[in-house]
Amino acid sequence: MATPELRHMLRDDDLNHEEQKQVLELAIKFHKDRFYHRPFEGPQGIAVIFDKPSTRTRSSFSIGVAELGGYPLVIDKSGSQLGRGEPVADTARVLDRMAYGVVWRTFGQDSVEEMAKYSSHPVVNALTDEFHPCQILADFQTIAEHRGGVENLKNQTIAYLGDAANNMSNSYLLGGAVAGMNVRVAGPYGYLPDPAIVADAEAIAAENGGSVLVTTDPKEAVADADCVFTDTWVSMGEEAEYAVRSKPFWDYQVNADLMALAKDDAIFQHCLPAYRGKEVTAEVIDGPQSVVWDEAGNRLHAQKALLTWLAGKARGDESLLA
Numbered sequence: 001m002a003t004p005e006l007r008h009m010l011r012d013d014d015l016n017h018e019e020q021k022q023v024l025e026l027a028i029k030f031h032k033d034r035f036y037h038r039p040f041e042g043p044q045g046i047a048v049i050f051d052k053p054s055t056r057t058r059s060s061f062s063i064g065v066a067e068l069g070g071y072p073l074v075i076d077k078s079g080s081q082l083g084r085g086e087p088v089a090d091t092a093r094v095l096d097r098m099a100y101g102v103v104w105r106t107f108g109q110d111s112v113e114e115m116a117k118y119s120s121h122p123v124v125n126a127l128t129d130e131f132h133p134c135q136i137l138a139d140f141q142t143i144a145e146h147r148g149g150v151e152n153l154k155n156q157t158i159a160y161l162g163d164a165a166n167n168m169s170n171s172y173l174l175g176g177a178v179a180g181m182n183v184r185v186a187g188p189y190g191y192l193p194d195p196a197i198v199a200d201a202e203a204i205a206a207e208n209g210g211s212v213l214v215t216t217d218p219k220e221a222v223a224d225a226d227c228v229f230t231d232t233w234v235s236m237g238e239e240a241e242y243a244v245r246s247k248p249f250w251d252y253q254v255n256a257d258l259m260a261l262a263k264d265d266a267i268f269q270h271c272l273p274a275y276r277g278k279e280v281t282a283e284v285i286d287g288p289q290s291v292v293w294d295e296a297g298n299r300l301h302a303q304k305a306l307l308t309w310l311a312g313k314a315r316g317d318e319s320l321l322a
Helices: 017-032 056-067 088-096 109-117 133-146 167-179 195-208 218-222 239-245 247-252 292-315
Strands: 045-050 071-076 102-105 123-127 157-161 182-186 211-215 227-230 267-270
Touching (some): 017 133, 017 292, 056 071, 056 123, 056 292, 088 109, 109 123, 123 292, 133 167, 133 267, 133 292, 157 167, 157 218, 167 195, 182 218, 211 218, 239 247, 267 292
Parallel strands (some): 045 071, 102 123, 157 182, 157 227, 182 211
């Protein structure tokens, strides 16, 4: 047995290059055998908290924890004291005495960081306004499965188009840099990533043999790319502002003309929900280059792999890491 090591997954660079590869290899094993490991037999409870609406995250974590032998305690904000102003630290101390981990889909990054500060079990960021690391693991698993394995992720060129200041852009920058990819993000002026996150990504990419490009030119981003990503132009809670908010993004729509600039065998991914005719055309998302349904399904396998890996670290059980 190795020495126990409490680890959390709060942002994409909480895993280093080799650790990310380990998790992705585990995810592929779970895809082949959904009951490959069952670390939460008992069942042990995992608190899964939702402050935002969810389809894929709720389904994948709820089913995933159950398939790992555990009990998913799903808590909606309206049904918890968090939603009535209880301090995060107090909730963390209570859950820490009952659950074997916390998964939280919320707004501020500071909330998941506060939860982790007071937890002696792994805490997973299931989405914040700043990062979406679980989605990126599923996306990279999907690329690996279409490109011959995790080892082939290094030096893949990925392009993300649209709102380059959002959580998906941040996570592609950091997660792609960890993987050693060539990461390109393109968005209009006023919707570009935080320079601090870009600087972090550039430093990580330099260590792993990758690169980072931030541009306002969608064609530059997509040229000879291996995979093209986009996301909705309007985040949850901003739907009423769609007509105004969408105006800067039309040049970044992923359509057949833009996909033609990528490699002939390039694949298209979208974290969903998608709005056909807006950030992506139906021709692309429903076409032969789209792997969005594989990507969505891999949320289950990638998240099971992450929870298993974190449990293995916390318990010093190396058998759960492979």
